[in-house]
Amino acid sequence: MRCANPRFHDGSQSVQRSRQRTALAGRTVALLAMLPSLVAASSALAAQKEASVPDAGTLASSAPAGDAALPSSLAPGAMLAEARLADAQIRLWPATLRPGDFFEISVVGEGVASAAASFETETLPLFRAAPGRFRGWGAVPLEHAVGEARVHVAIVHSDQKTLSSSLSLNLIERASVEKTLRVSTRFIRPSASERAQTRADAVALRDAYNVPFGPPLFSANFTDPLAHQRGSRFGEKRVFNGSSRSRHWGLDIDGDRGDPVHAANDGVVVLTRACFVSGVTVVLSHGAGLFTAYLHFSSLAVKAGQAVKRGDVLGYVGSTGRVTGPHLHFAARIHDVLIDPEALLDHDFEVDGPAHLDVPK
Numbered sequence: 001m002r003c004a005n006p007r008f009h010d011g012s013q014s015v016q017r018s019r020q021r022t023a024l025a026g027r028t029v030a031l032l033a034m035l036p037s038l039v040a041a042s043s044a045l046a047a048q049k050e051a052s053v054p055d056a057g058t059l060a061s062s063a064p065a066g067d068a069a070l071p072s073s074l075a076p077g078a079m080l081a082e083a084r085l086a087d088a089q090i091r092l093w094p095a096t097l098r099p100g101d102f103f104e105i106s107v108v109g110e111g112v113a114s115a116a117a118s119f120e121t122e123t124l125p126l127f128r129a130a131p132g133r134f135r136g137w138g139a140v141p142l143e144h145a146v147g148e149a150r151v152h153v154a155i156v157h158s159d160q161k162t163l164s165s166s167l168s169l170n171l172i173e174r175a176s177v178e179k180t181l182r183v184s185t186r187f188i189r190p191s192a193s194e195r196a197q198t199r200a201d202a203v204a205l206r207d208a209y210n211v212p213f214g215p216p217l218f219s220a221n222f223t224d225p226l227a228h229q230r231g232s233r234f235g236e237k238r239v240f241n242g243s244s245r246s247r248h249w250g251l252d253i254d255g256d257r258g259d260p261v262h263a264a265n266d267g268v269v270v271l272t273r274a275c276f277v278s279g280v281t282v283v284l285s286h287g288a289g290l291f292t293a294y295l296h297f298s299s300l301a302v303k304a305g306q307a308v309k310r311g312d313v314l315g316y317v318g319s320t321g322r323v324t325g326p327h328l329h330f331a332a333r334i335h336d337v338l339i340d341p342e343a344l345l346d347h348d349f350e351v352d353g354p355a356h357l358d359v360p361k
């Protein structure tokens with residue numbers, strides 16, 4: 001495919017990420033204020049050296065032990081990790097995934113008053129789906145090492161008792177090809193004004209993603225924004241004009257100039273902007289920390305602030321920004337981490353819990 005877009009916005013990405021981390025830190029502080037005992041228990045558990053508990057089955061499980069259950073272990077290839085805290089069941093899936101993928105956490109228990117999770121240093125807010133039911137999604141950055149990683153979950157019971165546990169993720173290699181691309185030299189050596197525009201684009205994007213955490217705005221699964229052949233995949237290694245190296249931070253979908261591009265799910269338009277690198281761009285917030293972005297439009301059909309439904313036309317395929325031909329670059333993000341859009345399209349959001357998985361007893 002012909003997408004030459006390395007990330008939503010090249011160059012200022014590190015600034016953008018650092019600012020996003022600041023924003024995330026703000027959310028963490030808010031969560032800390034809401035759940036002090038819960039997060040303290042979670043942090044304490046994270047700090048201690050944990051001993052894995054080998055499990056003979058394909059499921060990891062752990063039993064409550066006072067205020068902190070033993071961490072669970074995970075059999076290679078297992079798709080579901082489970083733990084039990086008093087009467088609450090904690091599930092995480094898929095538990096075997098690649099860097100750049102994401103996972104869902106579900107906490108179900110009649111007596112659960114609140115719940116929170118964290119992946120390494122990142123807090124993963126959970127939303128209350130129903131009384132005693134909490135859900136949320138967390139992403140594994142593309143740069144993350146393969147091997148075992150841990151997700152910590154803490155709950156506050158209605159009797160004020162705090163319980164916490166950790167579950168294993170099994171991170172496996174992501175296959176990726178390397179491609180050589182040739183783009184206009186102005187994208188390799190931008191002028192001072194083009195560099196200034198890229199910085200302004202990054203600020204606009206940072207502001208667009210600064211959405212308070214809340215429940216999801218969608219109830220059905222995500223769908224393809226453009227019914228065409230898929231091209232370059234997420235994570236592809238790129239060499240531009242023989243020297244400049246980067247990764248491909250989205251999915252390219254083939255298309256002809258003027259083809260309508262559709263919202264992948266219900267949400268709100270949080271950005272419409274003609275950017276230097278990503279061209280004419282739309283970003284949607286879907287709630288619960290999920291975002292999708294659509295790049296290189298020729299023209300737009302929506303405005304910032306507008307609510308959209310899945311399938312609504314956002315704009316039309318074009319070749320604006322750093323491209324070598326018309327197509328859609330489709331990107332997805334959870335909290336401040338760019339993820340593989342194909343993982344988003346494949347995930348079953350319509351079940352509250354992994355009922356579709358064959359759960360061994």
Ligand SMILES: [Zn+2]
Nearest residue numbers: 003005252329
């Ligand atoms: Zn692309």
